[in-house]
Amino acid sequence: MSTLLEVDGVSVSFDGFRAINNLSIQIGEPELRAVIGPNGAGKTTFMDIITGKTKPDSGRVTWGDRNISLLGMSESEIAMEGIGRKFQKPTVFEDQTVRENLAMALRNPRGPFAVLFYKKTLEGAARIEEIAEEIGLSDSLTRKSGELSHGQKQWLEIGMLLAQDPRLLLVDEPAAGMTTAERELTTDLLKRAAKTRAVVVVEHDMEFVRRLDCKVTVLHEGSVLAEGSLDHVTADKTVIDVYLGRA
């Protein structure tokens, strides 16, 4: 396992409030990592920084084998580097079919003219079928994604991430609003994805994290409070005080 992403000493403030405070995290490849923490711990801001949505005040974010800096790159450039993101609220393009959603995410040239003259390929169609199979939406390819259930939308969004074929997947609360059965499928999906790439899951739900069975990073007030197996961190005195004790 080699280091894929290194966040080093990153801080960011919003109107004087320190959302992220000297945060350092390393993600390997392949790896499945869960990031937990109470509300306002900076979990979403952490993802915003990696994906280029928020610019940090200080610190470094280095990526890949050549250790390039992600700071100063635009969201689309970072996405093309191989970082995919799933948002907390499922955001699929509801007006378009499942197939169109997946086709848009497929790893292909992204320039306007390349897209304008894009022709469907057999490989592309096969890849879409394959992903649809993986996320359990094979029968729904021609349906408008707005018609899908909440859980199916979450899966479609994960499917879109897989279609991008990223090296790092950032997944924000994938299990929110899911039934128990749906959660199990989601866990399996993420575990399978993490065999070949890095997957970082931000989650509130401890049961879900337990099922992921992976290394856990606990965030608190914008920095790392504890890191290790779930049993290790839940036994940690400070973690119990700031997080679990309040639950």
Add this chain to the structure above:
Amino acid sequence: MKNSFLIRNPSTLWFLLALSLFTIGVTILSEAGLGIMSTSFVKTLGKTLCLCLIAVAMDVVWGYCGILSLGHFAFFGIGGYAVGMWLMYARTEGIVLEGFAAQTIPPTAQEITDAIGNQIFGVVGSSEFPMIWAFSDSLFMQLMLVVLVPGLLALLFGWLAFRSRVTGVYLSILTQAMTLALALYLFQNDSGLRGNNGLSGLQNIPGYENTPQSTISLAFFYASALAVALGYVLFAWITSGKMGSVIKAIRDNESRVRFLGYHVESYKLFVFTITAVVAAIAGALYYPQAGIINPAEIAPIASIYLAVWVAIGGRGRLYGAVIGAAFVSLLSSWFTGGGAPAIPLGFYTIQWTDWWLVLLGLSFVAVTLYAPKGIGGLFDYLVRKPS
């Protein structure tokens, strides 16, 4: 490829069929055929087709890509001015040369230029040709400018605006400011385009002085119909397939598209610029049929009307834009042109020239609230979509 695209988009085929039937119908009714339809009405229909074309462009930029541009009539106007400059120059040149023909001493080139300048710019107290008229003697160059000037303006404006991530209502205000600034500039006498007089006599096509207007109007009608057909197919192609997917996705959730790795600004710039160019071509065909162009045509209200047409016709479907533009602009000329009878209520008489705008405003509000799909939405009842 072309065939398969048309087959996959049957609404485009239906539209082209309807447009062909309409063109044939007008030809039969016009003075070239049965003579039932007046030449001025043929011109009105030709102009309406040009408005349909800019409405289709507006639908792509707003209905598909979600950029509510309230400045596309600026591009329409620039197209009109660019072609108008040649029309005016060439026609004035003809008249001037005719005047000199009676003289025994042949005029010098300078005398001819001065005489043309006097004729064109006398009205604003000048006789010098401004810089921007440098190519006005060349039809080819002016036609190039029809495409180049609005294209470059849209590219520059769009680049500045989209790069700074100006979106939503702020972008709409910026585009309004752009068209207002252009109109105010053109209103000045020293703008080089005859101030508020604008360019006139554009219906007289140089070289065709002896051709009756009935023939010229029909020729422009055909050209407009052809332009609508080509523009429609172009935009139907752009808005279908993967490109259509991406621009609709940008409309619905721009930042999500960014995280998919698409450079949203390039797409917006592409759509903004290509629609601006098509708007300019529509303008270049419109003003020779209207006969006159002045800066009032570019006033912000024109671009707002454009948005109203598209909203009433149905956003996000190209034929909706065509229906909206044709229906509302023809209805507008019927009401404001005295076609609608005044309604005497005893204590008050409803004059439609005054009340038409109220009616239009109410319809706009009603469509927005109760029928967001517009008139084009009625077609959904006719065609059941395959699920």
